[in-house]
Amino acid sequence: MSITLFRIGIWVIIATLAAYVIRETYAEATLGILKQEYLERALMSGFGAIGLGVLAWLGGKIAPRKKAFCKICRQSIPVGAVYCRIHLHEVLENARHTDEAAARR
């Protein structure tokens, strides 16, 4: 989200600067379509988009993160995980032994 706003802002600024150069270089050919007022507004929009991008980025930094805890020991673990490393190994070992026991029957 924030990176998209950054990109939009930067592209708007680049396009505005290109339009300014075209206007200054070929003053007669553009027939006054590229007015100073329009270019200034476009430039402000570009900086506005970058500003919103910064705000969105800060919002993402400040917003509280979801926390996850191991099902067995309640230790803090990465979001999306179910067990801590130690208990994940235990659970996988138990599952393997169960599978082996079932295969022997």
Ligand SMILES: [Zn+2]
């Ligand atoms: Zn655990």
